[in-house]
Amino acid sequence: MCLNQILGKNKLILRLHSMNMQKETNNWFASWFDTPYYHILYKDRDYEEAQLFMDNITQYLNLPEDAKILDLACGKGRHSIYLNQLGYDVTGADLSENSIAIASKAANDKLHFTVHDMREPFEQKFDAIFNLFTSFGYFENDSDNTVTLKAICESLNEYGFGVIDFMNVNKVIKNLIPEETKTVDGIDFYIKRYVKDNHIFKEIDFEDNGKKFHFTEKVKALTLEDFEGMMEEAGIYLLDIFGDYKLKKFFKNESERLIMVFK
Numbered sequence: 540m541c542l543n544q545i546l547g548k549n550k551l552i553l554r555l556h557s558m559n560m561q562k563e564t565n566n567w568f569a570s571w572f573d574t575p576y577y578h579i580l581y582k583d584r585d586y587e588e589a590q591l592f593m594d595n596i597t598q599y600l601n602l603p604e605d606a607k608i609l610d611l612a613c614g615k616g617r618h619s620i621y622l623n624q625l626g627y628d629v630t631g632a633d634l635s636e637n638s639i640a641i642a643s644k645a646a647n648d649k650l651h652f653t654v655h656d657m658r659e660p661f662e663q664k665f666d667a668i669f670n671l672f673t674s675f676g677y678f679e680n681d682s683d684n685t686v687t688l689k690a691i692c693e694s695l696n697e698y699g700f701g702v703i704d705f706m707n708v709n710k711v712i713k714n715l716i717p718e719e720t721k722t723v724d725g726i727d728f729y730i731k732r733y734v735k736d737n738h739i740f741k742e743i744d745f746e747d748n749g750k751k752f753h754f755t756e757k758v759k760a761l762t763l764e765d766f767e768g769m770m771e772e773a774g775i776y777l778l779d780i781f782g783d784y785k786l787k788k789f790f791k792n793e794s795e796r797l798i799m800v801f802k
Contacts (some may be wrong), residue, residue: 592784612674618643664696676759
């Protein structure tokens with residue numbers, strides 16, 4: 540059980556800003572993730588790889604057949620849908636109303652979707668909470684990352700496990716591609732990547748229907764040591780660390796992913 544569960548819930552005021560397609564908000568993810576262009580750019584994600592990871596991590600955690608799982612920052616629900624197909628009672632949560640609207644088309648009695656800010660704990664308690672595919676470290680205030688960890692912990696039941704699947708920043712920064720162009724559905728996305736102020740930035744420029752668009756992705760370059768520090772502050776117990784979706788050992792400079800299991 541997490542220490543902060545004993546200390547009680549710290550409620551937050553949601554800091555959402557109205558969406559403007561051509562101008563970023565203070566919370567860049569609140570606008571970019573809610574546009575159709577985000578889904579166009581990332582439409583070719585590897586579903587087989589995602590399913591392999593879900594198979595491996597649920598077996599590793601030895602979850603009960605009727606386990607309640609929260610997929611936190613679920614996007615359009617690709618992990619949630621597959622977890623439900625494995626027989627689990629799944630709730631997918633995301634800040635993007637558009638993503639939840641799309642995901643909700645697959646909803647059933649044991650698959651639910653809701654718009655939710657990950658900094659807020661759930662009243663319902665879960666057997667497992669998954670935060671997948673580097674859906675962490677987006678906030679302007681670093682303290683919100685710790686708040687999110689506390690919210691995850693408060694939403695677990697007594698025997699529940701949390702799992703964060705994050706990029707391995709050491710390898711990402713070492714192999715960063717400064718510039719590239721991706722053409723998807725007839726749209727040329729011009730992408731620039733760089734590291735600044737301990738964040739990894741991705742500048743995305745494109746034109747569609749005669750309009751120019753610009754978005755910036757900004758993710759904190761969190762290392763394992765950073766997570767360990769935040770988890771200690773949040774009263775969280777880090778149980779295991781893996782370096783890829785096959786759950787192989789984590790190596791700081793070589794592993795594709797940083798996967799952490801905690802409670």
